[in-house]
Structure formats: C-alpha cells, structure tokens
C-alpha cells in the first residue's frame with residue numbers, strides 16, 4: 001500500500017517525536033490528543049527540535065518549514081479515519097488503547113493500516129479488538145524519536161505479509177532501521193532494558209547505592225549514555241511501571257516483580273521529567289537526586 005498520510009493518536013513525548021520524523025520524511029501528519037494543551041505543547045516542541053536541527057546544519061530552513069506545514073492537529077479522533085496509516089501513541093494502558101481502537105475503527109478506510117507504539121502490550125490482543133487483525137502491527141519507536149535509529153516491528157498472530165512489508169517500507173523512508181520481534185510481553189528492547197531499570201530501583205530501595213552513585217556507576221562503568229534512573233525519568237516512571245506489570249502478568253515470573261519503590265514514585269505522581277520530579281528533581285537549574 002502506498003502510504004501518504006499518517007494519523008497519530010497521543011501527542012505526548014512519543015507522539016510529537018513520531019510526528020516530527022514523519023513530517024520531515026514528506027508524510028502529511030494529523031495528530032490527535034484528548035487535550036488541546038498537549039497538542040499545542042507538541043507543536044512547540046517539534047518547532048524547537050526542528051530549529052535545533054536547522055541550527056546544527058542537519059536540515060535546511062525550507063525542510064523545516066515544509067515539515068511544519070505538513071503537521072495538522074485535531075481533538076476529534078475520528079478525523080484520523082481518512083489517513084493511510086494510524087500510529088497509536090497514547091498512554092501505556094490497555095483500556096485506553098482498546099477504547100481508542102473501538103472509537104476509531106468504524107471511521108477507518110478499509111485499507112488503512114492500524115498500528116500501536118505500545119512498549120509492551122500484546123499486539124495480538126490489541127488487534128483482536130479491531131476489525132482488521134491482519135492489517136494491525138506493533139510499530140515501536142525509541143525515545144527520543146528524532147535521534148534513535150531503531151524501530152521494532154511486531155507482527156500479531158494474524159498480521160499479513162503485505163502489512164508487514166508496507167510498514168518496513170515506511171521505516172526505510174523515514175531513515176530508520178527496523179528490527180522484528182515476536183509478539184511476547186515487552187518485545188525485545190523492553191524485555192531486556194526494563195528489568196535492568198527495575199533492578200536499578202531495587203539497588204536504590206535496598207540501600208546499595210544512592211541515585212547519583214547508581215547512575216554514575218552505570219555511565220562510567222558500562223558506558224551507558226544515561227544512568228538507569230536518569231533513563232527511567234526520561235522514559236516516564238508510569239510507563240516503566242506499566243511495562244514491568246505487563247512482563248510480570250504476562251510471563252508469571254517473580255523476576256519481573258516491579259520494585260515497590262517504583263510503585264511509590266508513581267503513586268506520588270513523581271513520574272520523571274514529564275512531571276518535573278522523579279528520581280531527580282528537575283525544578284531547579286540542574287537535576288537534584290531525590291534520594
């Protein structure tokens with residue numbers, strides 16, 4: 001299928017990054033969210049990130065202007081019905097995603113490919129709640145989307161080859177590299193990354209190290225660009241906890257038990273960078289560890 005228009009559901013940190021890379025690659029983008037504030041904030045962030053790319057000589061001013069001209073926003077989910085490819089990037093909660101698909105599906109063109117950027121939830125199960133499991137895929141970007149090279153492509157049990165090939169062609173057109181994963185809880189990247197982050201939280205919880213010593217140990221000792229707690233704040237602690245719960249429920253192994261301290265931070269509403277507080281407090285000039 002020749003994809004020209006892309007609908008994005010959810011204008012959070014992933015939705016805005018996905019809109020950015022698709023618009024820059026020449027796709028017309030329609031971005032939806034439940035909040036006008038989230039849509040406006042996403043547009044401001046995309047402008048800022050494109051401006052930075054211009055100032056660093058990565059793209060031209062006319063590329064930037066053309067990309068911004070291709071991005072439209074809407075509060076009405078059903079407006080996305082006429083797009084060729086939909087990427088759902090709303091909050092990591094199965095009930096939220098299922099409700100979106102149920103509302104959207106009756107308005108979709110028959111040939112539209114429906115995908116989810118979920119970090120962990122079963123693609124087969126999400127697909128089964130739509131009218132098109134054969135045209136449903138996992139399309140999993142990494143954060144920050146404009147910078148990270150990888151897209152994980154996940155086929156549900158019913159996904160057909162034409163859908164997979166169309167998504168693969170899109171990944172190539174946006175200049176990224178695909179890796180395919182089977183549809184098991186949290187796929188490849190988060191099956192490996194999230195237990196490491198959860199273990200870092202246990203290391204903090206048990207008093208083995210402070211936030212600063214854990215992050216410094218992993219950055220300087222293993223050359224990770226960010227420490228695991230800094231990365232958890234960057235991803236969002238609500239998302240990290242949701243992924244651990246999917247691993248724990250889906251694989252029924254105690255090794256995936258979410259750390260109670262991670263749960264406590266989420267219960268406090270300390271979700272990381274997006275709420276200005278998590279394992280670090282971001283309200284001042286420089287981040288200050290909260291433990």
Ligand SMILES: CC(=O)CC(=O)SCCNC(=O)CCNC(=O)[C@H](O)C(C)(C)COP(=O)(O)OP(=O)(O)OC[C@H]1O[C@@H](n2cnc3c(N)ncnc32)[C@H](O)[C@@H]1OP(=O)(O)O
Pocket residue numbers: 049052053056058118119141142143144145146147148189190193225226231235239
């Ligand atoms: C949870 C899931 O489901 C899956 C996931 O996404 S797991 C998370 C995956 N992501 C990671 O692991 C990220 C780990 N961190 C990193 O790779 C790096 O710290 C980083 C790329 C985020 C920043 O790199 P850095 O060298 O510390 O900072 P900086 O020099 O400011 O940025 C590097 C480049 O990224 C760009 N950049 C940084 N943050 C950005 C953002 N949020 N949006 C757009 N561009 C960004 C910068 O402009 C810069 O671009 P140039 O090379 O063109 O100058």
Ligand SMILES: NC(=O)C1=CN([C@@H]2O[C@H](COP(=O)(O)OP(=O)(O)OC[C@H]3O[C@@H](n4cnc5c(N)ncnc54)[C@H](OP(=O)(O)O)[C@@H]3O)[C@@H](O)[C@H]2O)C=CC1
Pocket residue numbers: 009010011012013014015032033034035038088089090091092093096100117118119120140141142143234235236239274
């Ligand atoms: N953070 C990360 O590093 C990564 C996340 N992902 C996945 O991407 C998805 C989004 O994550 P992320 O961007 O971090 O989350 P954010 O919390 O930053 O953004 C989610 C956005 O979705 C909105 N939203 C909630 N419900 C609906 C709805 N019914 N319709 C439309 N929009 C809605 C939220 O609005 P409101 O705030 O008003 O609720 C919010 O603006 C998740 O599935 C996550 O697992 C994938 C890769 C990496």
